[in-house]
Amino acid sequence: MITRFSHWSLAVANVDRSASFYESILGCTRIENPIRKTAGVLASEPRAAVQLEQDGQRFQLLERDAVASPSPRKPQCNHLGLSHLTVAIDSADSLVPELERRGVAVRHHTLGSFVDDREAGDHQFLFEDPDGNLIETFAPADALSWNVFTAPGSTPAPPERAPGEGLVQHLSHFSLGISDPESTLPFYERVMGLELVAVMEWEGVGPSRVMDVGDASLTTWLLTRDGQRIEIIHFARPASPPRSLHGDQLGLSHFTVEVDDVASTAASLEDFGIAVKTVPGMDDGAPGLLFTDPEGNLIQAISTKGDE
Secondary structure, eight states: OEEEEEEEEEEESOHHHHHHHHHHTTOOEEOOSOOOOOTTSSSSOEEEEEEEEETTEEEEEEEESOOOOOSSOOOOTTSSEEEEEEEEOSOHHHHHHHHHHTTOOEEEEEEEOSSOOGGGOSOEEEEEOTTOOEEEEEOOSSSSTTOTTSOTTOOOOOOOOOTTSOSSSEEEEEEEEOSOHHHHHHIIIIISOOEEEEEEEEESHHHHHHHTSSSOEEEEEEEEETTEEEEEEEEEESOOOOOOOOTTOSEEEEEEEEESOHHHHHHHHHHTTOOOEEEOOOTTSOOEEEEEOTTOOEEEEEESSSOO
């Protein structure tokens, strides 16, 4: 069935501006190999696309001719779809002034800590990418604890960073906001093949401040596959607002997975009760599949066998 979780795709207003941000601030590097795509995965074909990678996380930035977006657009951590990205940093004291010097929007009022431990210091806060997508920070206790998605003692040493490779230490994970854990979590474990690493419950002053949503109670599930690290997040309060699933919005566009056989994957998905659309128009002529998760997020499946 699904052999690899390939990447996230984010719709952006200006791909050059966003790519520059992710390269200079988060230290991401461009992947030169073009991403194969299924025709019809987007409401309109992208005008430009850039594929990026950092610390095993792979994602694509897509720019289209026309993008509909609420005005003003102010994403929040309890929004459905892309909630936020999380990065490891050295210190808020040194990072915040440099972000501001570079014209990055920082939400100063979110500075604090999820954990009520004064010795840990206030190093968690939100800042925004050029499209307003949220990035959450944390300061790891040591060189290895930036990656909470692997068991203690098995976390590989982080790669060395050369000067100028970004302002943050590491890109930890993406967070996917959901409304219905009972149906969505089994989908990502059983259908998408992600491994559940941990479950965490959060509430109180710390999460409420850092997440910038007021009085908050939330649950997070940490899942991983093929180097991709995903935090699935559900807010008991405040409730997530309804999400537009039109294909011309900024933020999360779709996920891409790889499969070894399109026909058998389609049959397996249908056995799970998932509606599947077969699309013949891959870049290299190979067929692909389109389907959605229980939240309505679009997923494209591409074949690794070429034309079937």
